[in-house]
Amino acid sequence: MKAPARVLLISTIVSVLVICVALYRYNLILKGDSSKSPTVDAILPEVTGESANADVGKTPAAKPSDKSEKVNAGGKAPTAKQLENGKKLYAQTTCGVCHGADGKADSPTAKAMKATNLAAGKFQHNKTNLSPVAYIAKVIAEGVPGTGMASFKAQLPKESDRMDLAEYVHSLSGK
Numbered sequence: 001m002k003a004p005a006r007v008l009l010i011s012t013i014v015s016v017l018v019i020c021v022a023l024y025r026y027n028l029i030l031k032g033d034s035s036k037s038p039t040v041d042a043i044l045p046e047v048t049g050e051s052a053n054a055d056v057g058k059t060p061a062a063k064p065s066d067k068s069e070k071v072n073a074g075g076k077a078p079t080a081k082q083l084e085n086g087k088k089l090y091a092q093t094t095c096g097v098c099h100g101a102d103g104k105a106d107s108p109t110a111k112a113m114k115a116t117n118l119a120a121g122k123f124q125h126n127k128t129n130l131s132p133v134a135y136i137a138k139v140i141a142e143g144v145p146g147t148g149m150a151s152f153k154a155q156l157p158k159e160s161d162r163m164d165l166a167e168y169v170h171s172l173s174g175k
Contacts, residue, residue, distance in 0.1 A: 089164060
């Protein structure tokens with residue numbers, strides 16, 4: 001096979017893979033039973049903002065009494081169950097692809113995307129002085145405009161799952 005044909009073949013395969021990943025990432029590929037796919041009525045309130053979670057991020061920043069103990073937005077330490085679920089969601093929603101398995105954003109992909117180092121615990125776009133967990137939950141739900149961080153609200157429709165993931169991400173900064 002000549003070089004131009006090889007380049008065309010490889011670029012076509014890569015393009016198809018990128019399209020498939022994007023379709024999968026944004027839940028446009030139906031998995032399994034199509035009767036479980038969301039209806040327009042179920043999606044419409046989320047798009048119009050009618051059912052937007054108003055209380056995420058309104059909790060004032062809690063001051064931990066002991067620096068070794070991480071506290072969440074409600075002033076309580078996260079439970080082992082929350083952290084376990086958060087860790088599962090971290091892997092399931094492909095957070096590790098950009099931020100790395102340990103959250104340090106030191107992979108070539110993370111560097112190329114300028115992903116945030118979650119292990120550092122510093123979030124440069126937190127201009128509203130939300131508590132770290134509340135801010136992380138807000139970013140998971142809404143994304144960060146102008147960056148590679150997209151909204152994961154469609155992949156994590158339950159607020160409790162987003163909060164568990166936020167707790168896990170916050171716990172990465174203690175390692």
